[in-house]
Amino acid sequence: MIIEADVHAPPGPRIWAIGGGKGGVGKSVVTANLAVAVARTGERVAVVDADLGGANLHTMVGVPSPKLNLADFISRRVATLAEIMTPTPVENLWLISGAKALLETANPNFGQKGKMLRHIAMLDVDHVFLDLGAGTAFNVLDFFLVARKGILVVVPEATSVENAYFFIKAAYFRKLKQAQPRAQVKAAVDAVMNSRARERVRTPRDLMAQVMTVDADAGAALMEEASTFSPSIIVNRVERAEQARLGNEMGSACRDYFGIRLQCLGSFPADNLVRRSIDERRPAVDLFPQSSFAAAVRTTAAAFVRAPSEATG
Amino acid sequence: MSPARYEDWKLLDLEPGADLAEINTALRLRRALYQSGSLATYNLLDDDERRAMLERIDEAYRRVTGHEPPPSSSQPRGEPAAAPPVEEPSGPAPDPRTEPGALLAFHRRCRGLSIGQLSAETKIRVALLQQLESENTDELPEAVFVRGHVLTYARALGMDNPNEIAALYLAKVKLD
Numbered sequence: 344m345i346i347e348a349d350v351h352a353p354p355g356p357r358i359w360a361i362g363g364g365k366g367g368v369g370k371s372v373v374t375a376n377l378a379v380a381v382a383r384t385g386e387r388v389a390v391v392d393a394d395l396g397g398a399n400l401h402t403m404v405g406v407p408s409p410k411l412n413l414a415d416f417i418s419r420r421v422a423t424l425a426e427i428m429t430p431t432p433v434e435n436l437w438l439i440s441g442a443k444a445l446l447e448t449a450n451p452n453f454g455q456k457g458k459m460l461r462h463i464a465m466l467d468v469d470h471v472f473l474d475l476g477a478g479t480a481f482n483v484l485d486f487f488l489v490a491r492k493g494i495l496v497v498v499p500e501a502t503s504v505e506n507a508y509f510f511i512k513a514a515y516f517r518k519l520k521q522a523q524p525r526a527q528v529k530a531a532v533d534a535v536m537n538s539r540a541r542e543r544v545r546t547p548r549d550l551m552a553q554v555m556t557v558d559a560d561a562g563a564a565l566m567e568e569a570s571t572f573s574p575s576i577i578v579n580r581v582e583r584a585e586q587a588r589l590g591n592e593m594g595s596a597c598r599d600y601f602g603i604r605l606q607c608l609g610s611f612p613a614d615n616l617v618r619r620s621i622d623e624r625r626p627a628v629d630l631f632p633q634s635s636f637a638a639a640v641r642t643t644a645a646a647f648v649r650a651p652s653e654a655t656g
Numbered sequence: 657m658s659p660a661r662y663e664d665w666k667l668l669d670l671e672p673g674a675d676l677a678e679i680n681t682a683l684r685l686r687r688a689l690y691q692s693g694s695l696a697t698y699n700l701l702d703d704d705e706r707r708a709m710l711e712r713i714d715e716a717y718r719r720v721t722g723h724e725p726p727p728s729s730s731q732p733r734g735e736p737a738a739a740p741p742v743e744e745p746s747g748p749a750p751d752p753r754t755e756p757g758a759l760l761a762f763h764r765r766c767r768g769l770s771i772g773q774l775s776a777e778t779k780i781r782v783a784l785l786q787q788l789e790s791e792n793t794d795e796l797p798e799a800v801f802v803r804g805h806v807l808t809y810a811r812a813l814g815m816d817n818p819n820e821i822a823a824l825y826l827a828k829v830k831l832d
Contacts, residue, residue: 501698508700584744584766591816592689592696595669599709600700612748635748 346492346575346608346650355464356389356471357650360490361577365506366477368498369579370394372617372627374474375403376637379626380644382436386469389428392441393486394476401440402624405432409440416462417455424462433629437468456482460489470647484517487574491650494608495576497593499586504593511574515547515603518572519565528554531561548602573604577643580613609643612636664716669814677777679721681812686713687728742770756825757791760806763813764789778812780805791829799831 361374371394378390392400392413401409411420411427421427428437463471473490475483487493493514497507519532535541535553544550547569555562578590590607597605614636620627628637665672668682689696690709701709710728717725745765750758764774771789775782787795788805796802806825810818 499695501695504695505699585768586695587766589696591814592694595686595689596697596700599667600697638748 346606346646356466356468357647358463358471358473358490359492359494359647360393360473360475360487361494361496362475362483362487362510363477363496363503363507365497365503368496368503369611369617370477370496371400371403371474372621373496373577373579373611373640374472375400376626376628376640377644377647378436378470378472379404379433380628380637380641381470381472381647382433383628384644384648385435386648387435387437387467388470388472389437389439389466389468390472391439391463391474393473394441400474401438403621403626404436404438405625406438406440407624409438412440413459417459423465424459425466428466433626456485460486481517484514487514488518488521492608493574495574496579497576497589498580499578499582499589504589507576507593508597511597511601511603511605512546514574515569515572515601516550519547519550519568525561525564527558528561528564531558532565534558546601548600551602569602573606575606575608577608578610581610582613586610608646609639611639611643660716660719664719667712667716668720670720676721677779677808677812679717680726681777681814683713683717683725685814742768744768752821752824753828755791756806756821756828757789759821760809760813760825761789763810763815767813769813774809774812778805778808780808785809793829793831796829796831799826802826802829802831 359377361370361377363370371392374390378388382388390400390404394400401407406429409427409429411429413427415421416424416427424439427439429440430436431438463473473486475486477483495507495510497503531554532550534557535544535550540553540556544553551562551565551569554565576590576593578586581587581589587610590610594605594607597603612635614627614631614634616631616634617627617636620630623630627634628640631637660672662672665674668674668679668686670678670682674682687710688694690701690706690713692703692706697706714725742765745762749762750756752759764771769777771782771785774780775785778785780788783795784797784805786792788802788809797805803822803826806822807818810821815821
């Protein structure tokens with residue numbers, strides 16, 4: 344599998360943001376195991392617990408009580424994000440903990456968020472994995488959009504699939520909202536959204552079509568923007584063979600229905616050993632390297648390692 | 657009948673010029689995606705949109721093949737699909753470097769296809785499919801044909817990297 348290049352890849356670490364519209368789909372388990380698997384290839388990895396309200400990543404990478412966390416950075420007790428990078432028992436893997444940060448920072452303001460993103464981009468590592476919170480709050484969407492790849496974790500359940508589509512739609516509209524530098528485009532979008540045509544806008548594709556009828560130039564600018572939005576998904580807890588197809592099927596549905604590219608980066612099998620690894624507070628890829636889950640994680644991790652560190656052209 | 661347009665191929669998830677076996681596979685997969693029991697489109701479309709989409713898929717099929725699509729084998733609306741007649745594989749996918757033949761068989765079973773069904777879709781005879789899966793180097797034809805068969809096989813299953821699989825397969829079996 345080749346991870347599709349993103350034309351907007353900046354220099355610095357490759358940032359992978361992992362979210363999921365729904366809690367309890369195994370986001371943190373997936374993030375921790377991918378980060379460990381990439382670190383085991385010799386690349387330097389920072390894993391950031393950006394679940395600013397329900398942080399528990401630290402336990403999964405074997406750092407029971409990190410001394411410093413994001414709250415120390417946001418409240419300026421430390422000057423740089425690098426200062427709160429905590430070594431983990433895994434070589435080449437550092438943790439930036441969100442633990443205990445919830446009261447002060449669960450809703451960082453715009454400036455704090457921007458500062459955090461700038462510092463993440465300056466970390467002296469090859470990869471940064473951002474474990475985002477559940478839901479579609481603007482903070483989650485903004486971290487998702489700023490990453491090299493925004494990755495949704497879904498499980499083969501109707502509610503998870505439904506949430507994933509909701510998330511994709513929300514992230515896409517958020518992206519369009521952020522990227523309307525031209526007054527002309529904004530005016531055209533507003534004209535659609537404030538008119539009766541709004542009722543016909545259920546998907547990004549509908550919005551594009553409606554804007555096109557109002558202002559063809561603005562429509563073209565929106566389409567240009569849409570082409571840079573390519574989220575991806577990982578299907579977790581796959582139990583039956585036909586569920587392994589879910590990721591690619593959702594990709595097809597997304598393309599047909601939303602006009603959005605959605606790449607599937609892997610299907611991770613349901614594996615009782617994963618639960619045991621959580622109980623033992625160690626990542627499954629280390630504790631049970633022979634498990635089917637670990638094998639699938641390593642395959643996806645290899646694609647992250649192969650992804651070019653800087654987009655060309 | 658109007659000629660096939662690029663959009664028709666795209667709607668079937670195919671590149672223009674795909675052969676009939678590929679088109680039939682695509683039709684089956686696309687119909688499955690938009691049936692009402694499909695998990696991947698859960699709550700994404702309402703019933704009218706589903707029907708419209710299935711009609712568009714059949715229409716695209718008519719234009720690219722020039723004939724009527726086979727009747728849909730779909731179950732009554734809302735019913736789960738029948739269990740595939742082929743035993744589903746368990747465990748992880750085999751490593752394409754060390755067991756490319758087993759990987760092909762794994763993906764075939766994942767799609768619920770028997771060797772016979774795959775033979776019907778790919779027009780590769782059953783015995784040869786079996787030899788491909790078992791990496792039976794004594795019986796396999798020359799490398800250039802094996803490459804073609806592996807490509808056809810991988811494409812018929814909708815695998816996303818047929819060229820890579822074919823290269824790994826040839827690297828493994830080392831045919832002269």
